[in-house]
Amino acid sequence: MSAGPQHVQQEKTVVKVIASSIRKGNVLDLDGKLAVVISAENIHPGKGTPVTHLEMRRISDGVKVTERYRTTDQVEKAFLEEKDYNYLYEDDMGFNFMEPETYDQIAVSKDVIGDQAVWLQENMSCKLSLFEGNAIAIELPARVTFEIVEADPVVKGQTASSSYKPAKLENGARIMVPPHIASGTRVVVMTADGSYVERAKD
CATH class of the missing domain: 2.40.50.140 (Nucleic acid-binding proteins)
Structure with missing residues (x-):
């Protein structure tokens, strides 16, 4: 007896959202390739159309991509598996986190955390976005x-x-x-x- 479609787990769900709602750490689907948003800025010029300027890093090859959209343009936001992890310590592998229920540990690279690393505190609960078992984005407490x-x-x-x-x-x-x-x-x-x-x- 074959499993029904409800048992099929997808690694990502893509939803169309307006560009101005995109924030740092979000993941976008760019023509089938996932990219993590490194910085997002909504620019409102005195004259002309407000735009959203996004700097992203493609997950597949690490290449940085810059895109400019009108704030009302539709973009494809990817929702990946998200889990809460507690921060442990930093070592040569990167920043180490632990899943509080299973005690599974995961190392998050310095590229993913970037300049947010300065705010990490021991046992801080952070939300990690996972793709194929790797952490590709992190959300710290506000x-x-x-x-x-x-x-x-x-x-x-x-x-x-x-x-x-x-x-x-x-x-x-x-x-x-x-x-x-x-x-x-x-x-x-x-x-x-x-x-x-x-x-x-x-």
């Missing part, structure tokens, strides 16, 4: 909390609305923070662009 280890001293009379000042986090990243934030303060940061959100409540 916000992370780090302690500030260096910041210019607080100047008396400055208010929160004054211009931001540079500060260094415990992970080595440099961000801009309000003038009243001092060294030793734990702050919440957006992983997408490293922007300051608020003083941590914990």
Whole structure:
């Protein structure tokens, strides 16, 4: 007795979405070839048509591809197998993650994580997109909390609305923070662009 179609597992599902909805880490189907989005920018010129500028890396050969679409154009977004993994450590193989239920470990290459690596924290839960058993894209939590280890001293009379000042986090990243934030303060940061959100409540 043959298995019904409901038992056939597809590695990917492709859905048409508008270009402006595409984000870093998404996977697109470009004429049958999958590509991971490295950066996505919606550009709204003063005159003319708003466009979405995408930089991608083809999964099959690693070649970088740049495409420009009108923001309302339809593109084919591929939905792959996604699983939550916990970050363990970095070694020569890349960044190692563990599936919390099966304890299976997977190494994610530095190319896949890119400049987001600075925000990884031990046991952080991240969503990995898998294709043929390999992690091809990663989604970090939107916000992370780090302690500030260096910041210019607080100047008396400055208010929160004054211009931001540079500060260094415990992970080595440099961000801009309000003038009243001092060294030793734990702050919440957006992983997408490293922007300051608020003083941590914990």
